[in-house]
Every structure is written in structure tokens, then in C-alpha cells.
Amino acid sequence: MSESPAATRPTGTISYDGSQLELPVVPATEGASGLNISKLLSTTGMVTLDPGYTNTGSTTSAITYIDGDAGILRYRGYPIEQLAESSSFLEVSYLLIYGELPTAEQLDAWVSRISRHTLLHEDLKRFFDGFPRDAHPMPVLSSAVSALSTFYQDSLDPFVAEQVELSTVRLLAKLPTIAAYSHRKTMGQPLLYPDNSLGLVENFLRMSFGFPVEPYEIDPKLVKALDLLLILHADHEQNCSTSTVRLVGSAHANLFVSVAAGINALFGPLHGGANEAVLQMLGGIRDSGGDIATFVRRVKDKEPGVKLMGFGHRVYKNYDPRAAIVKRTADSILADLGGDDQLLDLAKQLEEVALSDDYFIERKLYPNVDFYTGLIYKAMGFPSRMFTVLFALGRLPGWIAQWREMINDPATKIGRPRQVYTGHGERAFVPVGER
């Protein structure tokens, strides 16, 4: 069946490069929520429509367990609370990637291997000169990670175990260097070479805050606090960025570019970018006189663009256990680091108001991991634009572990969702002069 060309086509005007352009308006198809799903299922046969994959399992995985109703999170079976209390970020990275906690000997060897790969190729270092000074560090990070695949071509084959191992170690070692450089770039400061006598977190802090603040004293409390936050972010099963890493990798793309794609997904304010957005939200409430009730009213009225950032979660219908740990430790960390108590108090008040409000209770909206972390990052001295970069540093071992699980799983197929087509039927081409 063919459709006749529309005699009159709706158009709209947009400003472009100083001119007004008139362009056809694509007729809005009924949104997915307006569709009669059971009718679609019967008419499309095989395809099940599941926008946002709320109920679609894309893989099996043995890495991370979440019980969203009970607020439970475990990496390889170990409760997040125990890892946060007793482990270190590199130990947790080993656990996620190799499936078991390392022995003391294995851990030493692992830490030492990573410490030998922190340097960036000089040409890649120059890469940072090309970005504008006010560039957001997240796309700088993803571009540089993507560029690793051009500099380290001996570690790109997803099916050669030694190459996967090398790209794993290179990524874990170099991401802190790239992250520190993306920070220095925005500060207009010179890039520091890594000092491999230091641990991963110490090295990262020195590259971020060292010279011109030399001699830079590395505060052990700062190191401990950042290490804890990295552990809390290390994996979270099939979240948006991890699913992206797996999807890109399912086409047999190498680990570097798959992780770069994950970084871009994480940048979004509904995902990792929420930690930056929370601080903007809190600052906005404070600057408008601390009127929490009015802000909450605007959220409940669903004013366009107004959400309680750092609240809500696809899986947790209970308190996010990571947010609980961050909240518990925020007071002492902020006291140690001299952070902004006023904003922490505001955040706690906001949480209290929300958790006693029917809107949030009925929808089971609780603080997620992004709600309190920004306050700590700020106290550490990072500008809010770096917050999601810090999330990416933490999430890296999870992305790597999930990519490796995917590539080694015989059940993996190229990720390729189907769709339910809602556009035109067949129609005949109309030459430009006749439209």
C-alpha cells in the first residue's frame, strides 16, 4: 500500500546561523506510552516493546548483585558495606575483573603492574592542547580514552587474552592521568608527569593539585575518602553506561573505544552527570533563600527541567546502599576536609522533606549515589565539572569486568534491539520542483 504525498506539510521555523530556516515538522507519532502494547504485540509478532528496557534482561552476569527492594548491593558476592569498610579500590578492581579477592602477593603484583603504565604517550599529552580552555572534562576524557586505541595498537584485539590484559592495565593506569590532565586543562595549569612511587589515588591527587601548589602534601584523609568513593562507584550491573560498553563491545569493538562510549553515556545528567547537577540544584536553592518547600512544589508540579536530582533509581525502590554509606561518612569527611556544612545541611533537609512527602513515598524515590557525593568532591577541591570524571574513574573496573565477561561469553550476540515502526507507509518519491 502506497501513501500519496501530503499536499500540505506542517512546517516550523528555527534560527540557524543568523537565518530563519523553515523545516518540515516530523509528525509526532504516538509516544510509546500512548501505544496499545497488546495490539502491537499481536500485530508485530515477535517484537516486544519495552522502552528504556525496564523489564528486559540483556545478559546473564556473575559480577554484581542488586536487590533493589531491599537496598542490597554486592560485588562478586561481597556486600558493598564490607568492601567499603575494609578493602581498597585496586583490590576491588581485581575482584570485579578476575572474580576473586587477590592474595597479598597477587595484590602487590597487580598494583605494581598498574603503576608501570601511568605515563601517557607524549603525543597524546599534546592532545589536551587542542581543546578549548572551557571544555567540559567529560568529553575530553572520552576523546582521550578513544585516542588510546590509536596509540596502543598492540592491545586492541578482543580475542587475544594478552592484548585484553594489556588494555585492561593500561586503562586502569592511564585513566587517572587523563582525568587529572582534563582537570589541569580547565585550570590552565601545566600537566604533571605521574610519580610511580605513589599509589593510584595519591598519584591522581598530586597530578590534579600539585605544582603550582608545590610542595603538595598528600593528605591521607583525602586519599582514604576518595578511595572509598571509588569503591562505591566501581560497578552497578547493567546501568546505562555499562550497557553501552557491552553494546559497543558486542560488535567486537576494542576495550578502549567501548569504554569511551561508556564515558559518554555516563556524562548524561540522568546518570553519572547527576552528581554535578545536584550541586547546581543545592546552590540554586541556597541562592534563592533556602526555600526547600517551593523547590519541592516545583518538582511535584513537574515543571519542565525541574527534578530532584540525585533522587530516584530504576532498580532501587529503597535507600541506595551507597548513598547511605556516603551520607554516614559525609559529616566526618567534611569535618576533616573543611567542606561546606551549609550545603550538607541543606541536602539533609531536602532529603527529610522529600522522604516525608507522599509524592516521593508513593513513587519510592530515595537518594541515589549521586545525592551526597558532590559535596565531598567539592570539599576535596574539585570543581563541579570534575564530579562525573571522578565517577568514571570509579566505574572503570566495572566497565572492564563487564566487557570482558561479555566478550568471553559464548552466548553473546551483537546487541541489536528491534523496533515497532510507526512512520509512513510506502510513498512515491516527489521531485523537488513538485513539492
Ligand SMILES: CC(=O)SCCNC(=O)CCNC(=O)[C@H](O)C(C)(C)COP(=O)(O)OP(=O)(O)OC[C@H]1O[C@@H](n2cnc3c(N)ncnc32)[C@H](O)[C@@H]1OP(=O)(O)O
Ligand atoms: C548513578 C546513577 O545513574 S543514579 C541516577 C542518577 N540520576 C538522577 O538522580 C536524576 C534524577 N532521577 C531520575 O531522573 C530518575 O529517577 C531515573 C532516571 C534515575 C530513573 O528513571 P526511571 O526508572 O525511568 O523512573 P521514571 O522516570 O519513570 O520515574 C517514575 C516516577 O517518579 C518520578 N520521578 C523519578 N525520579 C524523580 C526525581 N528525581 N524527581 C522527581 N520525580 C521523579 C517520575 O516523574 C515518575 O512520575 P510519574 O509516575 O508521575 O510519571
Ligand SMILES: O=C([O-])CC(=O)C(=O)O
Ligand atoms: O544502576 C543504574 O541504573 C545507575 C546507577 O546507580 C549506577 O550506574 O551506579
